[in-house]
Amino acid sequence: MNTAIDPFLDNPFDTHQVRNTVAPLENFNLFTADPALVEAVRREGGGAQAEALRALGEQLGRAGTLELARLANQYPPTLHNFDRAGNRIDEVEFHPAWHSLMKLLIENGAHASPWLGGEGAQVARAAKYLMFGQVENGSQCPVTMTYASVPALRQAPAIAAKWLPRILSMEYDPRSLPVEQKRGAIIGMGMTEKQGGSDVRANTTRAEPVPPEQARAMFGDEGVDVYRIVGHKWFFSAPQSDAHLILAQTGDGLSCFFLPRYLPDGGRNRIRVQRLKDKVGNRSNASSEVEFTGAYGWLVGKAGRGIPTILEMGSHTRLDCVLGSAGAMRAALTHALHHARGRSAFGKPLSEQPLMQNVLADLALESEAATAFSMRLARCFDQGGDPAQQLLARILTPAGKYWICKRGPAFGAEAMEVVGGSGYVEDGPLARLYRELPVNSIWEGSGNVMCLDLLRAFGKTPAAREALAAELELAGDGEGAGHGDYVRYTQALLADVSQPVADEFGARLLAERVVLAVQAGLLLRHAPLYVSSAFVASRLAREPGGAFGRLPAGVDCAAILGRALVLP
Template identity: 45%
Template sequence: MTVGRGQRVVGEATHHVENQPPWRVDLDEYSTNRPLVDAVTAFGAGWADQELAEAGALVGSRQFQYDAERAHTRAPILHTHDRWGYRLDEVEYDPSYRRVIAEALARGAHTSGWTDVRPGAGVARAAMFMLFAQVEPGHACPVSMTHAAVAPLQDSPWLGEQWLPRLFSREYEPRLQLDADKTSALIGMAMTEKQGGSDVRAGTTVGVAMGGRSYQLTGHKWFCSAPMSDGFLVLAHTRRGAVDEGLSCLFVPRLLPHGMRNAFKLQRLKDKLGNRSNASAEVEFDGTVGVLVGEAGRGVRAIIEMVQRTRLDCVLGTAAGMRQSVAEAVWHARGREAFGALLVDQPAMTSVLADLALEAEAATLTGLRLARLFERHASDRDIALRRLATPVAKYWICKRGPHHAYEAMECLGGNGYTEGFPLARRYREQPVLAIWEGSGNVIALDVLRAMVRDPESVDAFADEIAGTTGVSGLLDRHVERALAELRSLAGADPVDAEPRARGLAEALALALQGSLMIRHAPPAAAEAFLTSRLGDDRGWQYGVLPRGTDAAGILSRH
């Protein structure tokens, strides 16, 4: 019997799947990410290549990706009471989530930047954090908070001596246990309240001195992430006798000495858009014991370095998500044919993919450059630079994340919109990194505060981008305009400055990213990035690249 092309014999199986790429698993997510490998070397952490490659193979494995998906589909469960009615206040996580976070801690994704004294240690830790966050982002929240909590605890030796060795441990024990039985710890935060949000001074939680540095807390926190952590940094208005001390930072352990549970009443878990594997809770303090961190009445100052580091990790997490988006989109396009050619070879698709790859590379370079500024032996110039560069990068890169994820999802067509593929999960995940640790307006206004309160940060930022002066006229003109706006707003009335804060943050971010791309990316990629972001013919959507761009060449590194 003769059968024409496209015809099937009656009775032939109707579900013969063709023209679909294989599952993207069992790859080394580090070594296949050439921009990340190059950035790690450029910023002084090339010595960590082998360890990062081992982690890359782990997170790219079929089992790890299975655990990542399962952790999000089997959400945490809150148990407020036991069967007899006693307060329990515990969150049950699926074993898949526990396996993920155990692997991340075992490889130092939380605090290796503090314990390793080599130059580049912060960069190596940032790259490790990105590898794990690329595939399973929810666990990155307690990992990030534990990393950041080292800063305030090391300045409070009455807490640091007991807790820092546990934060530095690479073990993971999910149960709440006494120090003698548990040598590791994770740290969370409970700062915001329903009536205040980002305005933490509007909180109503009160701490009454019990003697020494201990306080008894009464109040309610609206967002407490990772509530099964071993300790939490909390803000409260403290008083000692009749003296109001002001807003203070306190450390609240889940367990008190002799194994008694601290009063830590979990009221409900948040039903979040994304970040489903990580529990976030509302918590009530009712006679809860907290220990002073830093000085009484200086709570914001005590946590400012912690906040800066969690903002750094928001940048790193967004960059990691961009990498996942690019990797999945390019993989799909290289394995699916339409209209007689592979998608990746069709010019319109090639242009979109290349543009997404440029965005991911610029975000990666920015994140690792920031990480280098936070290393233990950072110079005074580095400290000044990070004060301004961190909110600048956090504002812009985290804002770019959701649109980037959406465009990558569209590259997969209908498949991208289904829960069977990871990009739908990524699309829901990216907004949280723009919201947490200060949403857009808060971060943009922090850019203004940084340049007013720390004028050296302005000089350091100008020095950072001056290194590429003369290489690109397009970038030079943009930098000149951005720095002129920066200096104009430094002395402006807030009524005039605040409406322009977002524009300033955007301009400074593009100046920084353009400079980093010139220094560390291939010339063709740097030129395409600058022209498509700063040129006269730039577009609003991804895929609007300048004529003559070697989009296929850009993609070859991704």
């Protein structure tokens, strides 16, 4: 009789068995697992692309795609200022995973699809972007800037004629070459400087016009006004881009310029990358500090009108901040809920523990409300020709960027706490998500800048209040649970925004109230009653608070969590 001990099955020296752990959440469909997103796409006008979104959701949820995200952040970009012979090149080297993610984004039109036409194109593109936000956030940065550059560049027909065909191309071409030799182009931006930050009017970078005959001799007849630029940018996003939009001072004031990486004669423009930023998050993406030592730039828009010109870009990048935060929050929720369903404590799964249900359901409400709001905002951009929708976007864009992006870091921390110590280490995605979430509050205008922008919208455009009132009234005549609190809340809000004197001191609270009211209205109209009533009871009937897990008694947590993540 063989009495040998099998070392793999019954080793008396093993210290423990691995059990009660949860496998990674992967190989699932990001679109079909999210009923709130599926419903929002359909009702906001993007339903014609539902099948394409389903296919993309499956691709993004694959283990291999999620591994690309890990690798791109594990091996961040490196800067090479010089080649082996000592020539200045300022090239950024990326891990192959980064290029795979960029290719996936570009091939699916995340940078361009709304500008190519089609019903509900902004909404469908927003859904793509929100799902990409659940996978990897650094690669979204250059894609956002490329997407947002199109309205600004259309103000410069000569530049647009040459560059837009490559910007709108569905081919990702990372080669460092003059644009004429490329199949696709990426656009970056650089506005802030050391001394000013958000106060771009304090910029000191200066631009001097090049005499027309000299410009023609150097570059041919490009049909543009050429300037020589000297100065710096403290944040210059995606220096590997084929061109950047920047702000610089001219004799007429702050102006907007288009700086190609390569000049028409094939030489490199004099854009010197000093270093890459060592950032808290968004580490897969290259952000840099640069100096312009006589770089050539092409004027976009009118001289002295740089801020209005660049704002054509800014409104779209701010939309993406909202979408990106909503996507990252959704990812944090799904990982936390998946863990809680598979992990047991005190005799039953975490997801069935009453207090944990309160936390998870509260997170699920926040995520669904963020999704509903961001997709509604995307419809405003689809219907930009409608003055009412244009006014509503003017309000909801800064308010949403403030509140939804501000909720992100606390949301990520709470999701991490659900997982516990395993969520705090770098083995899983929650640590990376947590580091990513603050950037959308900071980039493209901090919270205070957004709230002051909201005040300006109400102060300069009285009709903005009517646009907000019309949106809120769509949910105000019901009789179900939560409607009474909703009507009282929105009436008080509309009374306050009708006051002629703006209260700068309370601008943050105003922005919060605007977003909560719109979110509640959308949920009352479109979400199940167990979702909308819980949201109103926990956000409108009382302050939302600084922590999650504060839902009142009687909330149907099981139903909320069942809707939050639908897996086969």
